[in-house]
Amino acid sequence: MATAEASSVALIGSRVRALREAMDLSLRDLAERSGVSAPMLSQVERGETSPTLQVAARIANGLDLSLSQLLRLDEAGSVTIVREDERRRGPATASGHRYEVLTPPLPGQRAELSRHVLDGGTATGGPGDPPVHEPGSRETALVESGRVVLHCDGVTYALEAGDTVTFDADLPHHFENPGPGEASLLAIVSAGLRRS
Template identity: 90%
Template sequence: MAAVDANSVVAIGSRVRALREAMDLSLRDLAERSGVSAPMLSQVERGETSPTLQVAARIANGLDLRLSQLLRLDEDGAVTIVRADERRRGPTSVRGHRYEVLTPPLPGQRAELSRHVLDGGAATGGPGDPPVHEPGSRETAFVQSGRVVLHCDGAVYALEAGDTVTFDADLPHHFENPGPEEASLLAIVSAGLRRS
């Protein structure tokens, strides 16, 4: 199996690292997801080795990408499209919370858009859960359907379909659906410094 062009090794390595970090995966996590050993992944990320196309394809799969996306063969200028069947899905929750990440895992991306669906009585987390976003992050959520309640840093905010809320996402927070019907919301989390 042919190796990836040597001129692309460093670019691929830094891209793999950026994508892995954007997905909050350790080398070990990506190794488990891709079937490529952590030492090999480390060498690829540092540009010390050129992966075969087979290994690059396994790495891409571990990052929820097609090989062409990892190698940037299908990028056309500054536009990246995530098709409905290509969304990254979050782990299924026993709490009745399902979500999909709608933005692509691009290196250096400073914002992530996700869609959350809450069954009746379900929540995205609970009291005492640690903040899941980096310091300085801001979150804006738009309620698409149903009613949700935002619990943020000890305060409670009732939201209806069509309402939008923005808050410091590095504070303890979670959304819950108090009603019997399903509720959905779009959330965008952006990194950056909190305004004083």
Template identity: 75%
Template structure:
């Protein structure tokens, strides 16, 4: 019996030359990279990359693959072949969960792990006396990250860069998420909050 050799997905002939300019520009802006920086990362001249972004030229698949690598993506991600459409729904039962329930902290990631996504929405529940910042929590965020948190119920205290900020239900706080920080619930009631972390919004 002949052995089948796996092959890479084949693109339609009309996609040998492709239009990716607006997506490349958007991804580059989200990463906070200059045109020259991306050109150096992917080994494509800044002039060519600029023409691609403005739609003045369509790259071959080979050049597109190099641009994708410079943006830390696979070619299929740059071309959106890995995505099922423009709308992605995360059902309640499909949320990624973590935290340390024994210590009174639980969190859920409400957003999907899409390629190139630069923000994430999480929901945290804190029992009285509990705090975020346990071993299973998401890691400290990348330089330039910003976090927005909305207290849904209860009362929490944000400790950011050594300063405490008391927050009641309905209060919303914005802070630099690359600084040391955690939330705690001084009690006596349970508390919950929604948090959005966006990467690269602030100069490092």
């Protein structure tokens, strides 16, 4: 195998492994999702074989990506800008909670930044709601304006504008704006970083 080709095969393999681990999938899990055998996946990840386009497409599908995303053919470079009008906005609800995701939807991304606006007397969720983040994830939030209360695992924390809080995001939690005015906060969720 030529040096450039070997390097390309190793890059694809390490990318498949990183993406699989980021999704907390075992080789067997990815094999079931993609229809590619676990031994073949293992060979790809170790850079021992170059997958055909058909196999690569099946692996990409198992990772919830397009083939071009897996092979990074759709990435223009190492810098990605999300313009204000390109932000992914959450569904409009009558609850008074609006949010938008500020980071691009890049494959293998391990953190997501979002901005939340809460009308007075509203919340991002409620008691008894299941955690919405994967096991081991952490969240850091900065209160931009107003006052909010973080309810996390049965304990409440009062936060003012300028305060920052970090917590285990896989625990039941939600933010509440006691009002009367509007409150806003920035939140970044990092996936699977806690080791306990």
